[in-house]
Structures are given as C-alpha cells and as structure tokens.
Amino acid sequence: MSSALETDTARTITARFHRPSRRTVKLALCFVMVCLIWGSTWIAIKMAVTDMPPLTASGLRFVIAAPVFIAACRYLNKPMTYPRKLNWFFGFIFACYFAIPFYLYNFGEQYISSGLTAICFSSVAVLMVVFSVPILRTRISATQFVSVLVAFTALGALIMHSQGVAVTSGWGVLAVLCAAVLHALAYIMIKKHGGEIHSLTLNTLPMTLAGVVLTGLGLIIERPGPEAFTARSVGATLYLGVIASVIGFAVYFWLVQRTDTVTASFVFVLFPIFSQLFSVMIEGTAFSHVDLALTGVILLAFGMTQWGQRRNQPASLPPSASAGSSTSSATLTADGQPSENALAAVYAHVQDVYPAEACGFIRATGVTRCANVIDQLSGDRAVESGRTSRTGFAFGLPDLRVLAESFDGDDPVRIIYHSHPDVGAYFSEEDHRHAVFDDRPVYPVRHLVVDVTNERVRGSRLFDFDEHLGHYTEYASFGSPEERAPDVSIAGSADQRHTNQGAQ
Numbered sequence: 001m002s003s004a005l006e007t008d009t010a011r012t013i014t015a016r017f018h019r020p021s022r023r024t025v026k027l028a029l030c031f032v033m034v035c036l037i038w039g040s041t042w043i044a045i046k047m048a049v050t051d052m053p054p055l056t057a058s059g060l061r062f063v064i065a066a067p068v069f070i071a072a073c074r075y076l077n078k079p080m081t082y083p084r085k086l087n088w089f090f091g092f093i094f095a096c097y098f099a100i101p102f103y104l105y106n107f108g109e110q111y112i113s114s115g116l117t118a119i120c121f122s123s124v125a126v127l128m129v130v131f132s133v134p135i136l137r138t139r140i141s142a143t144q145f146v147s148v149l150v151a152f153t154a155l156g157a158l159i160m161h162s163q164g165v166a167v168t169s170g171w172g173v174l175a176v177l178c179a180a181v182l183h184a185l186a187y188i189m190i191k192k193h194g195g196e197i198h199s200l201t202l203n204t205l206p207m208t209l210a211g212v213v214l215t216g217l218g219l220i221i222e223r224p225g226p227e228a229f230t231a232r233s234v235g236a237t238l239y240l241g242v243i244a245s246v247i248g249f250a251v252y253f254w255l256v257q258r259t260d261t262v263t264a265s266f267v268f269v270l271f272p273i274f275s276q277l278f279s280v281m282i283e284g285t286a287f288s289h290v291d292l293a294l295t296g297v298i299l300l301a302f303g304m305t306q307w308g309q310r311r312n313q314p315a316s317l318p319p320s321a322s323a324g325s326s327t328s329s330a331t332l333t334a335d336g337q338p339s340e341n342a343l344a345a346v347y348a349h350v351q352d353v354y355p356a357e358a359c360g361f362i363r364a365t366g367v368t369r370c371a372n373v374i375d376q377l378s379g380d381r382a383v384e385s386g387r388t389s390r391t392g393f394a395f396g397l398p399d400l401r402v403l404a405e406s407f408d409g410d411d412p413v414r415i416i417y418h419s420h421p422d423v424g425a426y427f428s429e430e431d432h433r434h435a436v437f438d439d440r441p442v443y444p445v446r447h448l449v450v451d452v453t454n455e456r457v458r459g460s461r462l463f464d465f466d467e468h469l470g471h472y473t474e475y476a477s478f479g480s481p482e483e484r485a486p487d488v489s490i491a492g493s494a495d496q497r498h499t500n501q502g503a504q
Contacts (some may be wrong), residue, residue, distance in 0.1 A: 027335075030251050034267050037248040039274025042114040044244065045106060047236035052228045054106035056218030057237060062098065062211025064241025069204040069250075078200045085408075089193050090206060097186040098210035104179035111172030118272040119156045120176040125268040126152055127184030135188050137365070137411070151269045151301035158276065158294040190253065199253040207245070269298060332364055336414060337462060337476050338448060342367050347457045350419035350450045356389035361403065362415035362448070370399040392430075393418050407444065415462070417448035425451035425461040425481035427472050439470035447472060451481035458482055 048057045073080050082090045109117055126148055129140055194202055218224065252267065273295055331342045338346065345367040350358040353372070361368040374387060374394040395403065406412045420426070427449060435442055450460040459479025463472040 024335075027255065030255055031267065034248060034252045034255065035271040035274050037244055037251075038267070039271040040278055041240060041244045041248070042109075042118060042272075042275055043278065044236040044239050045109050046114050048233050048240065049106050049109050051230045051233035052237065053218060053222035053224055054110065055103060055214055055222050056224050056228070057233070058102040058106045059211050059214030059216070059218050060237050061102070061240045061245055062207045063215055064211075064238060065245035065249075066204070066208040066211050068242065068246045069200060069207065072250075073200050073204055076200065078198045080201060080204045082197065082201065082205075086193060086197070089189070092189065093186065093202065094206040094209050096182045096189075098207050099213060101179035101182045101186075102210070103214060104175040104182075108172040108174075108176035108179070111169035112176065114275075117176050118275060119160075120173060121180050122152060122155055122268045122272055123177065123180045124184045124187070125266060127181060128187055128268075131184055131188040132191075136192055147301040148266075148269070151266070151298045154294045154297040154301070155269055155272055158273070158291055158298070161288075161290055161294070194253075199250050202253050203249050207249070273298060331362060331366055332414060336446065338362055338415060338417075338478075343460070343478060346417050346448065346450060346460070347452075350452045351457060354419075354452055354454060355421045357391070357393040357419050357421060358450070359393040359395065359416070359418040361399075361406075361413040362417060363406065363411050363413055365411050368399075368402070371396050390421065403443065413443070413445055415446045415448050416443065417450060417460075419450040419452050422453055423451075424483050425449040425459065426483060427461075427463045427474075432471050436465075436471055441465045441472075446475065449481075 045057075048061075052060075070080065072078075105117070105121070108120075112120075129145060129148055133140060190202065255267075276291070331339055333339050342362050346358075346360070346362070349360060349367075349369050352358075357372055358369075359372050360370045372389050372393040373396040374392050375389045376396075377394060403413055403416075427447065431447065431449075435447060446465075447463045448460055449463065451458040457479070459477065459481035461474055461481055462476040462478070464475035465471070466473045
C-alpha cells in the first residue's frame with residue numbers, strides 16, 4: 001500500500017504532465033506570434049528606407065502606432081503615465097528602446113544587407129543573458145549560456161550561407177550593433193523595474209514621444225520630398241507601425257515580464273529563421289540541406305536551454321522535504337511560482353511553528369522566515385477580537401521595513417506566505433480585506449496560503465490579483481490542500497492593519 005506522501009507526489013506529477021495551464025499555452029502562442037511578426041519586419045524596413053530617409057521612416061512608424069496604443073489604453077482603462085517614482089524609467093525607455101535604436105536600425109539597413117542586420121540584431125539574445133547577470137543577479141548555467149552562443153553562431157552561418165552578406169559601409173554594422181546593445185539593456189531593465197507596469201503603459205507615451213521627436217527631426221534635417229512617399233515606402237511604414245509596433249511590442253513586452261531571461265532572449269535567435277522562411281516563400285530564395293541542418297542546430301540549442309531551465313525548476317517537493325536555503329535560480333519559476341526549494345523551505349517553517357500561523361516572504365534570492373508577533377500585541381483590535389497566533393498573524397516592525405524597502409531595491413518580495421493550521425488553504429475575507437485597498441493590492445505581491453495539520457503539510461494554494469475582479473483569485477495549487485474546513489469562522493489572514501498597528 002502506498003503512503004500518503006507517495007500518493008500526494010503521484011498526484012502532483014500527474015497534474016504537471018497532463019494538465020498544461022492556460023498560461024503556458026498563452027505564453028507559447030505569444031512567443032510564436034512575436035517570431036512571425038518580427039520575422040517579417042526586416043523586409044518591410046528595407047522597403048521603407050529604400051525610398052524614405054531613416055529619421056522620417058522610424059518616426060512615422062511610431063506616429064502611426066501611437067493612436068492605436070492610446071485608444072487601447074482608454075478602452076482597457078489602463079494608465080498612460082508611469083508611476084512618479086519611475087519617471088526616470090520613462091526617459092530611459094523613450095531614449096534607449098525607441099528613439100535611438102530604431103533610428104540606428106533604419107540607418108544601418110541603408111548600408112548592409114538584411115541578412116547581416118539580422119545577425120547583428122540577434123546578438124540581443126547573448127547580450128540579454130550577459131546583462132542579466134550583473135543587473136538581475138541571475139545565475140545562468142554553463143549549458144544555457146553555451147546553447148545561446150551555439151544558436152547564435154549557427155544563425156550567422158545559416159544567413160551567410162543562404163543569402164550572403166553585403167556591406168557598403170562599416171558604419172551600418174556599427175549602428176545595428178549599438179542598437180542591439182541598447183535593446184538588450186532595455187529588456188533587462190524592463191524585467192527589473194517594469195514588472196508592475198502594464199505593457200500598454202510601458203509602450204504608449206515613450207513611443208508617442210519618440211515618434212514626434214524623430215519625425216520632427218526628419219522633417220527638419222532630412223527634408224523628405226514627395227518622391228520619398230512611394231506606395232512601397234508608405235505601405236511598409238504602415239505595416240511596421242500597426243503590425244510590428246502595436247502588436248509586436250505589446251506582446252513581447254508582456255512576454256518579457258512573464259518569462260525567464262533565456263526564453264525571452266531566444267526570440268531574437270528564432271525570428272530570423274522565420275525571416276528566412278518568408279524569403280523562401282515570397283522571394284523564392286533557395287534553402288539547401290545545409291540550411292536545414294543549421295536550422296536544426298538552432299532549434300536543438302533552444303531545446304537544450306529549456307531542458308536545462310526545467311531541470312533547475314522541477315515540480316513541487318513533497319511536504320516532508322527538508323528545509324534549506326534557496327538560491328536565485330531555484331526560488332521562483334519562470335512564471336513567478338514558488339519552486340521546489342522554496343516550497344520545501346516554506347513547508348518546513350509552517351511545520352516548525354505549528355499550531356501557530358507561520359508567515360514570511362519569498363524573493364528571487366530566497367525564502368525569509370518572519371516572526372508572527374500577534375501574541376505580543378496588546379490593547380489593540382487583535383486581542384479584543386480574540387485573535388491569537390493560532391488564528392492570525394502580524395509582521396513586526398523589522399519585517400515590515402524589509403517588506404516595504406524591498407520594492408525600491410533589486411530583490412523585491414514576490415510572494416507573502418502564511419499558514420492556515422487545520423482549516424484548509426483559501427484566501428479568506430479577512431485576507432482580502434487587508435491585502436486589497438481601493439480595488440488595488442496593498443503590496444504588489446502574490447499570496448501563498450499553506451494547509452498544515454499536526455501530521456503534515458497537505459499542500460498550498462497561490463493567489464494572484466485579478467485587476468478585472470478587484471480581488472485575489474487562485475492561480476496555482478501544490479500538493480492536495482483542503483478547501484475551507486466546515487464551521488470555521490476565522491482563518492489565518494494577512495491582517496495588514498493588525499500588522500501595521502503592531503509595528504507602531
């Protein structure tokens with residue numbers, strides 16, 4: 001007869017293999033969409049700058065896209081302005097993502113072939129991984145990094161073999177490489193500082209301002225005449241503005257916020273392959289057996305990278321797993337769920353303090369145990385209502401300070417966890433009342449609620465904030481947590497008001 005532990009483990013493994021989440025499917029579809037859209041942009045850019053000067057072409061692209069982004073923000077009720085503390089980030093995205101790089105791409109394609117442009121641009125894949133180490137403090141395995149380098153090398157060989165490289169000026173190569181560096185830096189900074197900003201907000205005003213500035217400079221410096229606005233250049237610019245800018249930017253910014261660095265970076269290795277396929281279908285370019293072999297190398301390298309990523313982030317640990325310190329590569333999965341090591345540390349904590357409620361934080365760099373000080377509070381509502389550490393929790397002043405200051409640093413708290421001894425894992429009305437204010441979360445975090453008994457941890461549930469509903473809803477489940485136990489009127493709650501009062 002199998003033990004309860006073996007049964008829980010089997011359920012977890014079965015769920016992981018047979019129930020792909022909607023989020024996973026959505027991420028995969030968005031990834032393919034970006035590759036298809038951006039794979040077609042190089043031909044469009046080449047067509048645009050053949051007749052239209054680069055400043056004007058890059059600026060009009062954004063001028064065309066801006067009204068669509070503004071209308072989308074209005075319709076979806078998303079803010080167009082950045083949070084006040086991130087005004088500097090607005091300037092960074094305007095300059096380093098939109099204005100400077102896209103002018104450089106348009107400038108460069110006047111002097112080098114689209115094949116060499118694709119090679120230079122795909123260096124973003126390697127640069128993103130490199131930048132993530134000092135900026136995000138990410139740990140990239142040797143297998144992952146070598147796989148990216150192999151794919152980049154094979155991509156260069158693929159394009160050079162099938163299409164050749166034409167250079168009329170070294171300034172074109174330098175311009176595209178500089179643009180690639182700025183874009184890689186921008187994507188990593190978005191992961192670090194833009195996680196709580198909607199993708200529409202990230203794009204709308206910086207892109208609009210870039211369109212106005214670039215177009216204005218183009219009209220003053222380049223002074224394009226009627227001959228620049230041919231059917232070819234205008235049609236290509238419309239395509240770049242509506243399809244590549246509106247859909248491509250919004251979807252990829254959304255992906256950057258929700259996937260790991262390696263996965264996001266491979267867009268820049270894969271979409272030139274789509275570009276080659278478009279070239280075969282539209283222009284009749286030959287695609288030999290050597291080209292197919294190099295394409296296979298690139299896809300194999302991509303698979304090796306993802307295999308290595310999954311090995312570092314396996315399924316949930318059984319509840320009895322031993323505790324240990326978590327590392328940045330194993331604490332959170334690619335979509336922000338607690339990893340195997342994180343759950344092990346949390347489960348060990350809640351078992352250590354049972355029958356009291358446990359509480360703490362999960363960051364990218366590890367799990368932090370916090371002290372439940374609700375029993376030490378006196379003369380406040382917690383005591384008056386009969387709440388104790390058995391039915392509630394409160395953070396002390398030191399932990400509150402760590403929590404608040406983390407959102408201004410490089411390693412913010414991503415998940416607040418607490419346990420429900422003997423009453424099931426659910427987000428109670430008290431949890432909601434103190435975690436949400438004015439239909440917005442008090443802290444930009446997810447909440448993990450752990451179901452624990454005197455015998456074992458039965459499992460846990462992760463809750464994420466739903467902007468449309470205005471409250472936290474279940475996002476993921478680990479193990480076999482029970483629903484709310486019958487005849488239970490008060491469950492352990494994230495009582496932020498008690499927390500603040502106790503810290504005074």
